[in-house]
Amino acid sequence: MRFSRIVVSLGAVLSGSTLVDAFWRMPCRSRSGLARIDPLVSNGTISEHAHAIHGSDGFSTSASYESLLAGSCTSCEVAQDKSAYWTPAMYFLNSETNEYKLVEQVGGMLAYYLLYPNSGNTSLSAFPAGFEMIAGDTNQRNFTYPVPDIQKSLWNVAPYNTQAFLRQAALGFNCLNYAITPEGSLYRHFLPDKAYLDAHCTDGLRLELMFPSCWNGVDRTSTDKKSHVAYPSQVMTGDCPSDFPERLPSLFYETIWDTYAFNGINGTFMMGNGDPSGFGYHGDFMMGWEEDFLQQAVDTCTNLSGQIEDCALFTIQDSSVYGNCNVTLPSAIAKENVVGAVSTMPGNPVIAYGPGYASGAAAGGNSATATAGGVAGTTQSAMTLSYSAGISLASSESYVPGGIFAVSTGASFALSTAATSTPTSSPSVAATSPTTAAAAFVAASIVESAGPSYFSTAYQTLDPNTVEEILWLEEVITVTEASTATVTVPARKRHLHGHRRGGNF
């Protein structure tokens, strides 16, 4: 059984704010397509490389906001979300056979809608109708900053206070090994090499992508699909550049790829856009909600559980519905073998090792220079970044690499016993150590300790062997107001999750 766990540090709980770091995670457990379709880059034509696609079946090579909304279904769990979410697919080049095979996805995609308002503000703008954007750069092939990242508190000077840096810091390649404390999100910004994946990432690789959340307030799109938006100063959190004052939901994609299925086989992983480095990882988003509805959801779906079930507005679909929502493929690629084994990846993109900028098709770029096939650059000596545990429940003060997502001690999930018990409605398990807290979580929804409080949600994916749990770490902080007394801000209302879906964990 696979079990992944994410701890989200809520940070400070401040009074007077109605929208404090709430979020919801949109599960898109089923893929609506795996195909060379990319309306943001190649509108009206077959795209250069293959994508894993999630969302509305109104998606197509020439999709528009209207066509997404007019779709008959969505592969995401909320019926009102007709958005389209896509990233390049991942392939494995077997060096013995010289053939490529698709690396399978595990559990589809999760799209987090993180609700971080600008400081001094309590509201967010919904994505406007017709909004679209790309995060990442398909042609990027190097990373020129120190590895690992320096502390975010030091990102206020060059080169860290540039969009160029933030754009690359928005990519994460999380080496999954559920037997040890997981790495923090957005810790490693490139694809680890095969030997590293074999040696350490026994549960695969989680690709993470943070989208820009600062908007110029005017343009729903732009030629390069990027320049109408910008990253806040710390990628997920922080302040928006002054030209991009409107704060949107912070969109964060997670997809897990079963790299370990190729354990012991010689070869190279690469992204479907011809990128063996990972620096060119990217993702696309086309908004497919009714704008007013999304605004209402952003304003009111602030239950800290992050579960879509806790938003009364959302219509939750059954897996028989979202699991049967396929994009119709144009005839030119209807029979394309995107799974393998094949001698070239779909579309036969140039395999560009870098470090120079590659020349694939990019929105607003010169796609005419994109040539099919071949290899550009030399085999890059792989960058390495060894394992580093994410934040542990005991050390919430420590630096969390990359972002708010940090992952707890995972060594003793005690799934075999605890997981089968029903969460009780009034748990009060003293957290004497992080391990105790982590283990207890499965049985008890809330563990309280003298310090932070922990919140948990758990659920099972389409794949009956995959269980995910998300933990919230809430800190109660003391705020000293200017001339008055010290005010201790109470922890947010604790809520319990007896909630459970699709049983069998």
Ligand SMILES: *[C@@H]1O[C@H](CO)[C@@H](O)[C@H](O)[C@H]1NC(C)=O
């Ligand atoms: C693609 O082109 C069609 C037809 O011109 C247009 O309706 C649609 O909005 C375009 N899609 C994108 C994502 O630009």
Ligand SMILES: *[C@@H]1O[C@H](CO)[C@@H](O)[C@H](O)[C@H]1NC(C)=O
């Ligand atoms: C607060 O943020 C919203 C969303 O970005 C924006 O529309 C509004 O103007 C902001 N309010 C203030 C007072 O800055």
Ligand SMILES: *[C@@H]1O[C@H](CO)[C@@H](O)[C@H](O)[C@H]1NC(C)=O
């Ligand atoms: C992988 O490559 C190494 C070095 O070339 C070789 O010794 C080994 O036999 C290969 N393994 C497999 C499974 O082909």
Ligand SMILES: *[C@@H]1O[C@H](CO)[C@@H](O)[C@H](O)[C@H]1NC(C)=O
């Ligand atoms: C949040 O959701 C939980 C169930 O996960 C529920 O018990 C609780 O009442 C909700 N809180 C609010 C404020 O709606």
Ligand SMILES: *[C@@H]1O[C@H](CO)[C@@H](O)[C@H](O)[C@H]1NC(C)=O
């Ligand atoms: C959707 O596509 C998948 C993968 O190609 C296929 O297995 C499934 O049967 C399709 N479902 C429908 C309803 O067409």
Ligand SMILES: *[C@@H]1O[C@H](CO)[C@@H](O)[C@H](O)[C@H]1NC(C)=O
């Ligand atoms: C690294 O990538 C940038 C594009 O982001 C490019 O301009 C630069 O030349 C590359 N560096 C090297 C050493 O190739």
